[in-house]
Amino acid sequence: MLASDNPKKGQLGLVNLGNTCYLNAAIQCLRHVPDLTVFFHKHSDSWIHEISSKESTLCKAYKELVTGLWSQVGPAAMKPAGFVHYFRDSLKDCPTYEHMIAPLPHDSGEALTFLLDQLHEGMKKSLNINVVAEKTAPTYGALMAWKEQVAPNYSPIVDYFFGLMEVSVTCKGCSRVSCRYEPFNMLKIGFEDQKKSTLEQCMDYEFKVEELEDYQCDHCSPDVPKDSPVPKAKRPDGSVQRRIWRLPQNLIVILKRFNPNGTKCHSDFEAGPIQKFSKWFAEKSPESSKMADYSLQSVVDHHGSANGGHYVAQVKSPITGKWNVYDDENVTTMKDGSQVYLGRPSYILFYRKV
Numbered sequence: 001m002l003a004s005d006n007p008k009k010g011q012l013g014l015v016n017l018g019n020t021c022y023l024n025a026a027i028q029c030l031r032h033v034p035d036l037t038v039f040f041h042k043h044s045d046s047w048i049h050e051i052s053s054k055e056s057t058l059c060k061a062y063k064e065l066v067t068g069l070w071s072q073v074g075p076a077a078m079k080p081a082g083f084v085h086y087f088r089d090s091l092k093d094c095p096t097y098e099h100m101i102a103p104l105p106h107d108s109g110e111a112l113t114f115l116l117d118q119l120h121e122g123m124k125k126s127l128n129i130n131v132v133a134e135k136t137a138p139t140y141g142a143l144m145a146w147k148e149q150v151a152p153n154y155s156p157i158v159d160y161f162f163g164l165m166e167v168s169v170t171c172k173g174c175s176r177v178s179c180r181y182e183p184f185n186m187l188k189i190g191f192e193d194q195k196k197s198t199l200e201q202c203m204d205y206e207f208k209v210e211e212l213e214d215y216q217c218d219h220c221s222p223d224v225p226k227d228s229p230v231p232k233a234k235r236p237d238g239s240v241q242r243r244i245w246r247l248p249q250n251l252i253v254i255l256k257r258f259n260p261n262g263t264k265c266h267s268d269f270e271a272g273p274i275q276k277f278s279k280w281f282a283e284k285s286p287e288s289s290k291m292a293d294y295s296l297q298s299v300v301d302h303h304g305s306a307n308g309g310h311y312v313a314q315v316k317s318p319i320t321g322k323w324n325v326y327d328d329e330n331v332t333t334m335k336d337g338s339q340v341y342l343g344r345p346s347y348i349l350f351y352r353k354v
Contacts, residue, residue, distance in 0.1 A: 002059050007320045011074030011093045014331035017084055021328055022108040024058040025311035026115065027080070029298040031066045032315045033250050035160045040066055041293075047123040047156060054090040055122035061086040062119060077329035090118050099313070108300050108311045109254050109348055116185060120157040127154035138284040145181035162241050163289075164246040166282040171217040173236030178218070182244060190256040192269040200270035200279075202255065207280045211283070212238035243282040247289035251351040253276075257302060264306035269346045271296065273339070292353035301345035311347075314340050 014024040029035055040063045048063075049056040064082045072078075080100065091101045097114045100106045129147045133140045142164055150158055165182045191197050192205040215238030216223070224230050257265050274293050281290045298315040313326040314334065322337025 003058045006073055008069045008074045008319070010072070010320055011317070011324060011331045012069050012070075012072055013074075013077035013081040013326060013331050015077050016328040017079070017081060018103045019105050020080075020084060021349055022105075022106045023087065023111050023333065024080070024328055025075065025300045025313040025326065026108045026112040026348075027065070028113070028313040028315055029348065031069060032298050032318065033088050033350065034318060035249060036157075037066055037070065039156055039160075041070070043156075044123070047125075049122055049159070053122065054086075054092075055118050057122075058086050058090045058115075058118045059122035062115075074331055082289075090114075102220065104213075107258065108302065109258075112252070112300075112348065115260045116157060116161060120153075120155045123155040123157070124153045125155070127151045130324070136286070139286060141179055142264055142285075149181075150183050152165070153346055159248070160250050161248050161250070161252065163244065163248045166243045166245045166285070168241050168243070169212070169215070170239050170241070171215060171220060171236055172238055173215075175219040176217060176219045185248075186254055188254045188256055191265050194265060194267050196268040198269075199253075199275060202269075203277070207242055208275040210240040210329075212240060225349075226284040240317070243285075244277060244280050245282050245285045246287040247277060247292070247294075247353070248260050249353050251294055251353075253349040253351065254347070255347055257347050258306055262306055264302075265300060266344050268344050269342055271342055271349065275351065279321065296340060296349060297352050298350040299340055299342065299346055300348035302347045303345050316340070 014020075016024065021109045024198065044063055047299065048059045061083045065078070068078055088101045091097050091114070094114070097110060100111060104162060129151045131147055133142070133143055141259070143319055146164065150162065162185050165184055166179060167182060168177050168179045170177050184341045189202040189206040191202060193201065197205075214235040215221075216235055217238070221233040224232050259265060272331055273296050275295060275296070276291070278290050281287075296316075299311060301312050301314065303310050303312070315325055315326060316323050317337075320337070324333040324337070324342050325332050325334055
């Protein structure tokens with residue numbers, strides 16, 4: 001983070017340009033990720049693609065916005081008109097996110113997902129990785145997945161935010177287990193209890209074993225040629241177990257507040273300031289993040305219903321260590337600033353590896 005002796009350094013709000021609180025809250029949390037902000041301040045010019053594109057233009061706009069926010073002393077607010085313009089321009093021809101072009105209330109989680117993806121796209125390049133592990137080694141599959149799925153499209157965003165998930169499928173017919181590995185840059189977890197849940201309860205719920213019906217096992221129920229006289233074997237049931245293999249330096253956890261049927265989960269929520277995630281790791285993972293402590297750094301809150309509401313950000317100051325609330329252009333300290341408030345509004349949590 002940009003060093004300063006002034007406790008109000010960087011404590012700037014963002015002017016709401018008409019239903020942009022969802023974007024303002026996401027930006028306030030993201031710009032307080034120290035690795036990312038230092039990178040954009042010092043090293044991003046050598047990474048942002050020289051060929052002009054919507055992604056590279058948005059990268060430059062983000063750098064300009066964040067640099068401006070950290071170069072001033074509060075209380076004050078910036079008008080992010082330029083950034084919002086390029087953000088909406090990047091949304092064109094993206095069917096999944098194009099609806100956010102309209103100046104209406106939108107989902108802060110969606111905005112954050114899109115923004116991180118665009119920053120990645122605007123800087124990605126191919127990276128050569130040599131896997132030296134033996135094929136029989138427990139780490140081989142994970143390393144190959146990283147080489148094949150991540151390395152061809154690498155950017156510094158990967159180091160800061162990308163983890164790896166192990167997905168194992170067990171056949172109940174022959175007990176064979178097959179594993180695959182999937183990169184992720186956010187951990188989305190749901191609520192089992194609609195009244196009150198802790199982070200651990202949400203994690204347990206998200207990582208519980210899922211049952212599969214009619215599982216096509218390559219060993220005991222493979223496909224047979226179309227004209228084969230051999231009858232097709234009956235497909236057995238199976239089960240799927242997701243486990244973390246590797247966590248990034250900065251872990252973004254999104255609580256599944258918004259349901260597919262258009263309602264919102266108002267479950268109360270609790271989490272400690274420091275969290276270990278080793279309970280949900282794959283047994284054979286050798287990664288250091290397995291035993292690491294993760295410190296809560298910021299939270300996006302959503303107040304209201306699924307049909308409307310307001311987003312604010314709670315952020316721990318890297319200068320004073322106190323918790324501040326960023327409510328569009330207004331910045332205030334949380335009571336005595338000693339702790340974050342978690343509860344029904346909690347939506348997106350930003351953790352950092354200690």
